[in-house]
Structure formats: C-alpha cells, structure tokens
Amino acid sequence: MSVKQISDQEILSMYLNYERVEKGLSSNTLESYGRDLAIYLDFLSRNKKTILKVARSDIERFLDERKEQGSKVRTVARNKVSVVNLYKFLLMENYISKNPTDNLEVIRLKRILPESLTTNEVDDLLSVHNEKTDKGLRDKAIFELMYSSGLRVTELCSLKIEDISFEGKYLRIFGKGKRERIVPINDSALDILRRYIHTSRVIMVKGKNTRELFLNFRGDKISRVGIWKIVKETMRKSGIEKNVHPHTLRHSFATHLIQHGADLRSVQRMLGHSDITTTEIYTHVDASHLKKQIDKHPKHPKHTRNNI
Structure with a gap:
C-alpha cells in the first residue's frame, strides 16, 4: 500500500x-493506546495534518495542548509514549524515513509511592466475608488469592482451575504479554480455594462447561468490574477509610514481602515485572515505613521533649 493511499x-x-x-x-493496554491515539488523530485533523506528514513541532504542540486542557502530567506522559511507539512502528515498516518523535523533551514524573494496607487492615478485610454463604466464600477466596499471591485483576479473572497445583502449592499465571510465571501460594489460600471449588463454585457454574476459577452467579467468568464491586463492598463493611482498589492488595503483597526480608529479584518474579526498576518502588515504600518506625525510638526528639 503506498503512502498516498x-x-x-x-x-x-x-x-x-x-x-x-x-x-x-x-486488551486493556490496546484500549489505552487506542484512546490516546484517537485524541492525537483529532488534534491532527483540526490542524489539517496527517500521521505521515508531521514535524516534531506538531507533536510538541499536541502535548502542550494536552497540558493546557488540564490533563495530569502522568496522562500526558502516557499520551507521549503512545505517539512515540506509533512512529517507531512506522519507521520500522518504512512508512517514514525519519522519526518525528526523536529528541522530544522528556516528561519527568514524580514517583508516586503506591498506598498499601497494614497487616492488621488485611486481617480486617479478610474477616468481613461470611464463609457460610456461597458469595462470602467466593469473595474471601478472591481476597486471599490477591493478597497472598499478588495477582493483577486480569490475571485473577483469567485464572483456571487447572492453573492451581494443590500438591506443588503454586499457581501458573499468564501475565502481561502472555508471559508465564509460577507463583507460590500459602496453605491458608489453598484451603479456602479447595472449599470454594468443591462447594460454592459447584452451585455457581450452573452446569456450564467453564474452567475459569472465579464465577459470577450466572455461571460466567467474573469480570474486572465484578472484582471492583467486591472490593468496594468489602471496604465499606470493614470500615477502613483508605482509598483501596484491587491493585492495593497487590501493592500490599509486595510491600509486606520487602518489609519481611524478601529479596528484590524474588519479588520481581512473583509480580511478573519484566523490569526490576518497576519492583524497586517497593524498596522506597519500605524506606518510608522505616522512617515512621524511627519515631518510636525513645531518644527521638518528640519523646525526649515529653520527658523534660
């Protein structure tokens, strides 16, 4: 296909x-790219430009416009990544001879430490669910698994019964980019999963031939939205006022591992991070935790002032 066509x-x-x-x-990443590039295409159309006929200054104006419209720095940075990746593809496929995104100004992001729960708060969340009901048993199994294995929501929704090794005490997870990893699972989570599979899930599946582990009451694979609703409902019942979302349990899993001496490489493998720099943020979270603990030292100024 020629450039003109x-x-x-x-x-x-x-x-x-x-x-x-x-x-x-x-699909989530593709949707994100698609949204970003749809915004970019709208900008090009308004300015009578096309993807193949732009200069670096045009892309800079696009990013400046996004900032002027009130988009957060992190959003603009994601917009930039989407556009840059598009032009890398076009250069690779010989649709362009020069990449107009070369030497674009770097958008520096402030590192935001993920909020995590304390171990006591996790215990409070796990105590909310009534294991005597089908819904309560399923919901507790979901929470146990998210916290004890650090799964992403999409990984949790896609997990199949055969991905669990009860004898080996591990999960086989297919994460981003369909990369496979093995994640250990503790006895507590295995116990509640076993009970859920042999009781509540039998009722929920409604005779359908589905192998997904977690189901809704129509017998279908539970959705990401369904997990969100379960988390919000659990938070409301627990009385915890933090802004908790499904990923918070993954953050808590990693943070608590680091706090209790797990090495960074092991945490990286369990989380499925391709780049260890992504995992390193949890060392900053742990450092923040340690700084708070030093306040408890008897020689800390706030204690010595009280003793004067």
Whole structure:
C-alpha cells in the first residue's frame, strides 16, 4: 500500500493489530493506546495534518495542548509514549524515513509511592466475608488469592482451575504479554480455594462447561468490574477509610514481602515485572515505613521533649 493511499484510520488499525498480534499486548493496554491515539488523530485533523506528514513541532504542540486542557502530567506522559511507539512502528515498516518523535523533551514524573494496607487492615478485610454463604466464600477466596499471591485483576479473572497445583502449592499465571510465571501460594489460600471449588463454585457454574476459577452467579467468568464491586463492598463493611482498589492488595503483597526480608529479584518474579526498576518502588515504600518506625525510638526528639 503506498503512502498516498493509506489513511490515518488505516494506519491506526494496522498499528494496533501489530501490537496485539506481534507483541501480545493485553486488551486493556490496546484500549489505552487506542484512546490516546484517537485524541492525537483529532488534534491532527483540526490542524489539517496527517500521521505521515508531521514535524516534531506538531507533536510538541499536541502535548502542550494536552497540558493546557488540564490533563495530569502522568496522562500526558502516557499520551507521549503512545505517539512515540506509533512512529517507531512506522519507521520500522518504512512508512517514514525519519522519526518525528526523536529528541522530544522528556516528561519527568514524580514517583508516586503506591498506598498499601497494614497487616492488621488485611486481617480486617479478610474477616468481613461470611464463609457460610456461597458469595462470602467466593469473595474471601478472591481476597486471599490477591493478597497472598499478588495477582493483577486480569490475571485473577483469567485464572483456571487447572492453573492451581494443590500438591506443588503454586499457581501458573499468564501475565502481561502472555508471559508465564509460577507463583507460590500459602496453605491458608489453598484451603479456602479447595472449599470454594468443591462447594460454592459447584452451585455457581450452573452446569456450564467453564474452567475459569472465579464465577459470577450466572455461571460466567467474573469480570474486572465484578472484582471492583467486591472490593468496594468489602471496604465499606470493614470500615477502613483508605482509598483501596484491587491493585492495593497487590501493592500490599509486595510491600509486606520487602518489609519481611524478601529479596528484590524474588519479588520481581512473583509480580511478573519484566523490569526490576518497576519492583524497586517497593524498596522506597519500605524506606518510608522505616522512617515512621524511627519515631518510636525513645531518644527521638518528640519523646525526649515529653520527658523534660
């Protein structure tokens, strides 16, 4: 297909298909790229430009416009990554001879430490569910698994019964980019999973031939939205006022491992991070925790002042 014949929408479709097929990106990541690039295409259309006929200054104006519209720095940085990746693809496929995103100004993000729960708060959350009901047993199994194994929500929703090794005490997880990893699972989580599979799940499956572990009451695979609702309901019942979302349990899993001496490489493998720098943020979380603990030292100024 020649440059003159290809439209911006065709380029976008071709690029997203490449990311899906060749790089195995998740549907959530593809949707994010698609949204960002739709905004970019709207900008180009308003300015009578096309994807293949832009200068670096045009892309800089696009990012400046996003900032002026009140987008957060993190959002603008994600917009930039989406556009940069698009042009890397076009250069690779010889649709362009020079990448207009070369030497774009780096958007520096302030490192935001993820909020995590204390071990007592985790205990409070796990005590909310009534294990005598089908819903309560399922919901507690979900919480146990998210906290004890640090799963992403999409990984949890896609988990199948055969991915659990009760004898080996591990889970086989297919994470981002369909990368497989093995994650240990503790006895407490295994026990409640076993009970859920042999009781509540038998009722929920409603005779359907589905192998997904967690189901809704229609017998279908539980959705990400369903997990969100369970987390929100559990938070309300627990009385914990933190802004907790499903990923908070993953953060808590990693933070508590680091606090109790787990090495960074092991945590990286369990979380499924391809780059250890992503995992390193939890060492900063632990450092923040330690700084709070030093306040308890009897020689800390706040204690010595009280003794004067």
